[in-house]
Amino acid sequence: xxxxxxxxxxxxxxxxxxxxxxxxxxxxxxxxxxxxxxxxxxxxxxxxxxxxxxxxxxxxxxxxxxxxxxxxxxxxxxxxxxxxxxxxxxxxxxxxxxxxxxxxxxxxxxxxxxxxxxxxxxxxxxxxxxxxxxxxxxxxxxxxxxxxxxxxxxxxxxxxxxxxxxxxxxxxxxxxxxxxxxxxxxxxxxxxxxx
Amino acid sequence: xxxxxxxxxxxxxxxxxxxxxxxxxxxxxxxxxxxxxxxxxxxxxxxxxxxxxxxxxxxxxxxxxxxxxxxxxxxxxxxxxxxxxxxxxxxxxxxxxxxxxxxxxxxxxxxxxxxxxxxxxxxxxxxxxxxxxxxxxxxxxxxxxxxxxxxxxxxxxxxxxxxxxxxxxxxxxxxxxxxxxxxxxxxxxxxxxxxxxxxxxxxxxxxxxxxxxxxxxxxxxxxxxxxxxxxxxxxxxxxxxxxxxxxxxxxxxxxxxxxxxxxxxxxxxxxxxxxxxxxxxxxxxxxxxxxxxxxxxxxxxxxxxxxxxxxxxxxxxxxxxxxxxxxxxxxxxxxxxxxxxxxxxxxxxxxxxxxxxxxxxxxxxxxxxxxxxxxxxxxxxxxxxxxxxxxxxxxxxxxxxxxxxxxxxxxxxxxxxxxxxxxxxxxxxxxxxxxxxxxxxxxxxxxxxxxxxxxxxxxxxxxxxxxxxxxxxxxxxxxxxxxxxxxxxxxxxxxxxxxxxxxxxxxxxxxxxxxxxxxxxxxxxxxxxxxxxxxxxxxxxxxxxxxxxxxxxxxxxxxxxxxxxxxxxxxxxxxxxxxxxxxxxxxxxxxxxxxxxxxxxxxxxxxxxxxxxxxxxxxxxxxxxxxxxxxxxxxxxxxxxxxxxxxxxxxxxxxxxxxxxxxxxxxxxxxxxxxxxxxxxxxxxxxxxxxxxxxxxxxxxxxxxxxxxxxxxxxxxxxxxxxxxxxxxxxxxxxxxxxxxxxxxxxxxxxxx
Ligand code: FES
Ligand code: FES
Numbered sequence: 001x002x003x004x005x006x007x008x009x010x011x012x013x014x015x016x017x018x019x020x021x022x023x024x025x026x027x028x029x030x031x032x033x034x035x036x037x038x039x040x041x042x043x044x045x046x047x048x049x050x051x052x053x054x055x056x057x058x059x060x061x062x063x064x065x066x067x068x069x070x071x072x073x074x075x076x077x078x079x080x081x082x083x084x085x086x087x088x089x090x091x092x093x094x095x096x097x098x099x100x101x102x103x104x105x106x107x108x109x110x111x112x113x114x115x116x117x118x119x120x121x122x123x124x125x126x127x128x129x130x131x132x133x134x135x136x137x138x139x140x141x142x143x144x145x146x147x148x149x150x151x152x153x154x155x156x157x158x159x160x161x162x163x164x165x166x167x168x169x170x171x172x173x174x175x176x177x178x179x180x181x182x183x184x185x186x187x188x189x190x191x192x193x194x195x
Numbered sequence: 196x197x198x199x200x201x202x203x204x205x206x207x208x209x210x211x212x213x214x215x216x217x218x219x220x221x222x223x224x225x226x227x228x229x230x231x232x233x234x235x236x237x238x239x240x241x242x243x244x245x246x247x248x249x250x251x252x253x254x255x256x257x258x259x260x261x262x263x264x265x266x267x268x269x270x271x272x273x274x275x276x277x278x279x280x281x282x283x284x285x286x287x288x289x290x291x292x293x294x295x296x297x298x299x300x301x302x303x304x305x306x307x308x309x310x311x312x313x314x315x316x317x318x319x320x321x322x323x324x325x326x327x328x329x330x331x332x333x334x335x336x337x338x339x340x341x342x343x344x345x346x347x348x349x350x351x352x353x354x355x356x357x358x359x360x361x362x363x364x365x366x367x368x369x370x371x372x373x374x375x376x377x378x379x380x381x382x383x384x385x386x387x388x389x390x391x392x393x394x395x396x397x398x399x400x401x402x403x404x405x406x407x408x409x410x411x412x413x414x415x416x417x418x419x420x421x422x423x424x425x426x427x428x429x430x431x432x433x434x435x436x437x438x439x440x441x442x443x444x445x446x447x448x449x450x451x452x453x454x455x456x457x458x459x460x461x462x463x464x465x466x467x468x469x470x471x472x473x474x475x476x477x478x479x480x481x482x483x484x485x486x487x488x489x490x491x492x493x494x495x496x497x498x499x500x501x502x503x504x505x506x507x508x509x510x511x512x513x514x515x516x517x518x519x520x521x522x523x524x525x526x527x528x529x530x531x532x533x534x535x536x537x538x539x540x541x542x543x544x545x546x547x548x549x550x551x552x553x554x555x556x557x558x559x560x561x562x563x564x565x566x567x568x569x570x571x572x573x574x575x576x577x578x579x580x581x582x583x584x585x586x587x588x589x590x591x592x593x594x595x596x597x598x599x600x601x602x603x604x605x606x607x608x609x610x611x612x613x614x615x616x617x618x619x620x621x622x623x624x625x626x627x628x629x630x631x632x633x634x635x636x637x638x639x640x641x642x643x644x645x646x647x648x649x650x651x652x653x654x655x656x657x658x659x660x661x662x663x664x665x666x667x668x669x670x671x672x673x674x675x676x677x678x679x680x681x682x683x684x685x686x687x688x689x690x691x692x693x694x695x696x697x698x699x700x701x702x703x704x705x706x707x708x709x710x711x712x713x714x715x716x717x718x719x720x721x722x723x724x725x726x727x728x729x730x731x732x733x734x735x736x737x738x739x740x741x742x743x744x745x746x747x748x749x750x751x752x753x754x755x756x757x758x759x760x761x762x763x764x765x766x767x768x769x770x771x772x773x774x775x776x777x778x779x780x781x782x783x784x785x786x787x788x789x790x791x792x793x794x795x796x797x798x799x800x801x802x803x804x805x806x807x808x809x810x811x812x813x814x815x816x817x818x819x820x821x822x823x824x825x826x827x828x829x830x831x832x833x834x835x836x837x838x839x840x841x842x843x844x845x846x847x848x849x850x851x852x853x854x855x856x857x858x859x860x861x862x863x864x865x866x867x868x869x870x871x872x873x874x875x876x877x878x879x880x881x882x883x884x885x886x887x888x889x890x891x892x893x894x895x896x897x898x899x900x901x902x903x904x905x906x907x908x909x910x911x912x913x914x915x916x917x918x919x920x921x922x923x924x925x926x927x928x929x930x931x932x933x934x935x936x937x938x939x940x941x942x943x944x945x946x947x948x
Contacts, residue, residue, distance in 0.1 A: 014486070015468060022488035026442070031434035032427020034617075036567045037652045041884035044567060072427030088425035092417060092850060095858055096283030097424025098567040098617030104425055126892055129884065131567045131618045132283045133861025135895040137854065 001065050005030070006074035016062035020054075021045045023061045024071060032072035032101050036129070043128025046102035046109075047071050053109035053125075072101040081108045083145060091141040095132035102128045107142050117146050258318035258338035259398045261346045264310070265294075267387035271370050273300055276310035278318045279331040280589055281420065282616030283858070284913045285851035286331050288418045290339060292411045292847055293332070297343030297404060299367040300383065302416050309613040312591040312606075325590040327621060327736065329815040329911020332847055336909060337403075344401040346391075353390035354381050369410075415850030420615075432614045433571045433649055435585045440573065440645040441471055443638050444491035447479045447657050448501050450877040451628060451733065452512030455480055456500035467493040474641055476634050478510075483642055487649055511628060511697065513731050517877045519561060519664070526666035526687040526728055527556055533685045533724030536703045537712040540720030545681035549672025553759045557669060557752060558938040559744035561872035562662035562737055563881075565889050568617020569655050574635035575645035585612040586632045589623045594632075597625050601633055620862070621736035626660045626695065628733055653882040660695075660735025661872055663688055663707065665744060669752045672720070677760025678770070681720040684711045684749065687728050690741065694734025699727060706736065710745025710918060713813055715778050716753070716771035732874065738862055739914035742814035744939075747867070750810035750922035751936060754929060764926065765792045765809050777842065777905050778818060782811065785820040785840035788901045792822070796931050799826070805835065808926025812918035816910030817843040821919035823896070825927040827946045832928055834864055834896040837920060842903040843910040849902055856900045856916040863920025865890035871940050888942075 003010045005028065014023045019038070024030045024047070036044030038057045045057040048070040056064075075081035084107045094100040103126070110117055110125040117125065122142050130138070258264075258278075266274040275294060279286045291305035310316045317324040319334040347367060354372035355362040358379060366373050373380045383390075406412070423429045448454070455475045458464075464473055464482065469489030474481040480497050484490035504510050546552055572586035582604055588594045591611055599606045616623065631648050638646040650658070665688035672681035690707025693699055703725055705712075711723045737743055757764040765786065772778045786792040786809075795806035803826040811820045822838045837860050846852060869888045873880040881887035925936040932946050 014488075018488050022486065025434075026486045026488065029436070031430070031436075034431075034567075035433065035569065035649075037884050039652070039883050039885060042567065075426055085422070085425045089417075089421050092421055092854065094283075094418075094421055094424035095285070095854060096567070096616060096618040097420065097429045098431060100424050101427040123893060129567065129889060129891065131565055131620075131862075131889060133858035133890070133895070134854070135861060135890075135892045136857050136898055138892070139895075 001062060003061070003065060003069060004067065005069045006071060006077070012061065014061055017060045019057050020047070020059045020061045020064050020069075021056040024056060030071050030073050034098055034101055036099070041129065042099070043102040043106060044099050046105040046128065048105060048109055051109065051112050053106050070105075072105060075104055075108065078108065080111050084108045084111065084141075087141040087145050091137050091144065093134050093137040093141055095134055099128060099130045099132075100134075103130065103134075103138055107138075107145065110142070111145055117142075122146065255315070255395070256398065257315055258335070258342055259345065259395060260315050261342065261349060261395050262391045263313070263315040264342055265298075265346050265391070267383045267391070269384045271304060271382050271384040273298075273305050273383075275305050275307045276316070277307050278310055278316040278324055278335060280309050280326040280613055280616055280619075281307070282326070282589075282619040284331075284855060285418055285848065286326070287420060288416060288851065289332055289847045291419060292414075292416050293336065293339045294343035294346075296409055296412045297340045298347045299369055301369050302411050302419070304370065305419060307419060309615075310591070311613075312595040312611055317592065324592055325624075326619075327589050327624070328740070329817070329914040333816060333909040333911055340403050341398055341401060344403055345395055345398065348396050348401050349390045349393050350383055350386050352393055352396075353386045357381060357386070357389070412847050413845075414848070416848055418851065429615055431568050431617045432573070432585055432587045433568055433617070435573050435612075435614060435647070437573065437575055437645050440575075440647055441483050441485060441642060442487040442490055443474075443481045443483045443634070443646050443648045444487060444494040444651065445476065445479045445481045445634060445648065445654055446494045446497055446499065447654055448499075449657075450501075450513040450515065451478065451731075452504045452508065452510040453501040454478060454504065454510075456502040459498040459500065460496070464493050464497050467496065469493075472642060473497070474638060476637060478628070479634065481634060481638060481648070483638055483646060487647075491651060511731075511733065513877045515877045517731050517874055519872070519874045522730060523558060523664065523666060526664070527558070529687045529726055529728050531726050533687075533726035534703060535722065535724050536708045537723040538721060540681075542681050542683050542720045542722040545720035546670060546672045546683070549680055550675045551673040551677075551759060553669075553671045553673065553756055555669050555752060555755060555935075555937060556666060557748045558666045559664055559748060560870070560939055561664045561732060561874075562743075562866060562870050563656060563659050563872050563887055564618075564620050564622040564735070564737060565870075565884070565887065566616075566618030566620055566622050569650050569652055570622070570631045571647060571649040572630075572632035572635040573645060573647040574632065574639040576639055581608045581610065582636070583610045583612070584632055584635070585614060586635075587616050587619070587623045588613055589616075589619055589621075590625070593625055598632065598636075602636060620738040621740070622659070624695075624736060626733065626735055629658050629660045629735070652884070656879055656882045656887060658733075660691075660733045662737035662743060663691055663694065663734050664730070665707070665748065667711070667748045667752075671752065671756045671759075673756065673760045677762050678767075679716075679718045679753075679756050679760070682718045682756075683722045683724075684752075685724045685726055686711060686745075686748075687726040689728060689730050689734065690725075691734045691736050693727070694730070694732075706741045708745065709741035710743075710812065710814065711749050714749060715775060715811075715813055716768070717773065717775075718771065738859070739814055739917040742812055742914070742918040743866065746810065746812040746814070746918035747921040747925065747939060750812070750919065751925050751929070754808070754922075754926045755935060763794065765794070768809065768811065777907060778811070780905070781818050781820045781840050781842050781903060784901055784903055785809070785822050785838055788840055788899055789822045789824075789836075789838040794930055799835075803828075804931065806927045806931035808923045808928070808930060810919040810922035810926060812915070814911070814915045814918050816908065817841060817912065817915035818910070819915050819919045821923040823920070823923040823927050825924060825931060827931065830945045830947070832868060832924065832941050832946065834868070834894070834924055836899065837864075837896045837923070838899045838901075839916055839919070840901045840903060841916055842905050842907070843912055843915065844907040845904050845909050846902060846912075852902055852912055853900045855912050857898045859914070859916035860898050860920050861890050861895060863917045864894065864896060864924065867921035867924045867939050867941060868894060869940050869942050871943075
């Protein structure tokens with residue numbers, strides 16, 4: 001079976017009913033997409049399929065074959081995704097970070113569908129769980145991205161003291177701070193060089 | 196290869212060095228050490244680091260041996276080994292601020308990692324190293340500042356030699372040493388190879404900065420890990436892989452203490468796709484496979500005849516008839532008056548002489564940690580017989596000792612890696628039956644290859660340790676004016692520390708009673724006692740530990756007393772805190788933050804009926820006061836706003852504190868509104884988030900924070916914002932509905948507004 005992920009084509013061996021999540025994580029080594037519940041409850045495993053957000057832990061891999069899959073690893077290659085990440089940095093959203101791949105994917109999908117979502121749109125789209133309780137920061141970041149379409153004041157409590165520095169510096173330091181493992185080098189990437 | 200952290204022998208090494216390794220393993224190790232493979236090798240630190248560390252290591256006091264903590268690279272980035280594990284609380288950033296302040300280096304130039312086990316990193320003033328109890332900053336603050344100052348001194352001395360000028364003519368600017376007279380400067384990165392080789396100066400010889408001169412401590416410095424965590428680059432234990440690794444999934448006995456009898460379909464399971472092997476573990480079966488999903492599918496297909504333990508079994512045992520509802524009844528009716536934990540005056544006669552006596556029974560519930568990252572562990576035996584482990588943990592030295600004990604290996608032959616934690620909240624301490632790593636070690640041994648074990652969410656909810664349940668019998672005495680003159684609380688419970696050690700200690704378990712004890716209110720006659728009742732449930736620490744439930748129990752009863760005495764709960768608290776300037780100020784601050792105390796009920800602009808509740812807590816060295824505003828929507832509680840004033844004495848990063856308050860409010864709301872671990876017939880009713888609801892975004896409240904720096908002794912931040920949240924909500928609900936709330940969660944009630 002062939003999968004189109006982040007602009008590359010991968011040949012995968014997994015059974016047709018294996019959840020897409022485990023193909024992405026184990027077979028392709030793209031571990032930015034997280035396992036939280038395996039039951040479509042938490043959203044940690046969110047990926048984009050043809051631009052719409054999907055909980056990959058309950059999607060059989062054959063349902064994704066031939067469609068355009070985007071994972072968190074390629075998020076900054078997407079214009080909207082890049083803006084979302086910048087807003088996440090601006091609002092200092094993550095705590096432990098484990099849910100945040102999924103949160104960023106959900107926000108990106110929302111903004112792809114509706115560049116100026118209303119409060120209701122945001123509430124309906126941003127439903128992933130976060131045990132660290134970053135909900136207010138997420139809300140503030142998405143309202144910020146929604147750019148006036150939504151009520152900024154609604155999230156004011158969350159971001160009151162948050163630093164509002166430009167994203168660049170912290171982004172560079174942050175990237176250094178953490179290991180990058182499981183790059184897709186294990187997987188047979190047929191296009192796009194080394195993977 | 197770089198090595199900045201040669202610990203004493205017992206510690207193993209931060210980065211394995213020297214041994215021949217194959218290329219991909221080498222690449223992995225580089226990666227796992229947080230270094231981009233290309234960048235690192237321009238080292239300093241090594242090979243010199245090894246040599247220089249050796250002589251000094253034995254004698255140095257923890258937190259003084261600079262090269263064990265710091266590496267400064269040619270590009271002036273600074274690698275810091277953090278004694279405390281990062282799990283979302285922002286400790287890496289706080290450590291960079293504290294060390295950077297004294298080193299004179301911008302925290303943004305730091306790359307921070309979890310330090311390996313080792314004597315150097317036992318930096319807490321109580322002689323421990325754990326990431327918990329909200330102790331990281333407050334118990335290491337002077338030591339970590341001094342570490343930065345020592346490193347700066349070494350850089351100054353190296354520069355003095357280089358420039359051939361007296362050290363007194365030199366000063367520093369962020370990232371460099373400056374000789375003002377000649378206009379010359381040298382970057383830290385350039386000086387480091389020499390500087391970090393120099394003997395570490397006498398720790399008492401350095402002077403710390405005057406706090407009025409702080410550039411980074413006390414400022415909302417950006418977190419160092421935010422971009423990586425927003426782009427999927429952060430690596431957690433569950434993500435780690437090594438060459439040749441297999442993966443395993445487990446099926447635990449449905450009840451603790453049962454052992455594996457026959458496996459009825461072993462042949463069939465072995466023939467399933469991808470299965471490498473089937474294994475029997477203590478109280479569990481495992482399937483090993485190349486891919487975790489194959490392992491999981493197969494292990495769940497296994498049909499095990501679970502065996503009851505024999506009469507002489509010493510295993511912890513969960514009986515088949517255990518139910519949380521029945522156990523709560525038992526706690527409520529347990530005879531006895533308990534053992535004194537805190538007393539003042541004479542409660543018995545004060546109650547006898549009181550104008551009014553109020554008696555009521557309150558209760559809390561068992562809770563799961565429900566951290567979003569399911570636990571995992573990766574074990575690898577190397578060719579030389581050494582063992583390497585990657586696993587989530589909040590206490591590396593304790594885990595190292597535990598590994599040594601269980602495996603019989605010399606600690607020097609064990610390397611422990613501590614990846615980032617995908618949430619912890621107390622989940623990752625030494626819990627005999629809730630750790631993954633012993634399974635990984637056994638499986639790695641049995642298959643002769645590295646094995647990573649991941650517990651499915653369902654297995655995690657089956658074996659997670661629980662926040663204790665308590666039933667507290669309160670009696671309060673009021674005088675003719677309605678002022679409390681006596682308060683007795685007898686808590687029928689087992690504390691987490693008692694539960695973990697499976698016996699009572701010599702003293703009462705503080706972690707059972709904190710939050711009933713240590714209250715600041717001037718009630719002249721008090722008795723707080725514990726009635727110890729052992730539970731078969733496995734207990735553990737949960738964010739804010741005893742305070743997570745006890746402040747709920749106490750502060751809601753205090754409101755009941757206020758109502759019985761005809762007092763406003765805010766005014767009553769002010770009166771009970773008379774003469775306590777710090778808490779009076781705090782209470783007034785939260786009232787002011789909320790626009791002035793108003794209890795309600797009142798009608799809000801949107802037409803809903805609302806009320807507010809107030810509560811206080813003094814957890815982990817910090818003081819907190821909370822006001823919550825609620826309404827009732829479809830029979831359930833909606834919390835609109837939470838105002839929290841928090842006084843940790845002094846602070847390091849207000850933005851991180853605000854984030855921690857938000858997170859603690861979320862967990863506090865989750866607990867009071869929704870959460871409860873229910874056992875029926877010895878089994879948890881919930882095995883995933885579908886049946887164990889945690890707070891969802893739509894039920895989050897707006898959060899308003901005021902940080903007060905009273906200058907009192909520095910307190911904690913991760914846990915303290917939580918305990919006052921549940922009682923503030925419950926008190927508001929009692930006010931709004933007229934129905935007295937005496938237990939959590941509120942989802943058990945059906946309210947009419
Ligand atoms: S892991 Fe897919 S929704 Fe939780
Ligand atoms: S940031 Fe930890 S679960 Fe969301």
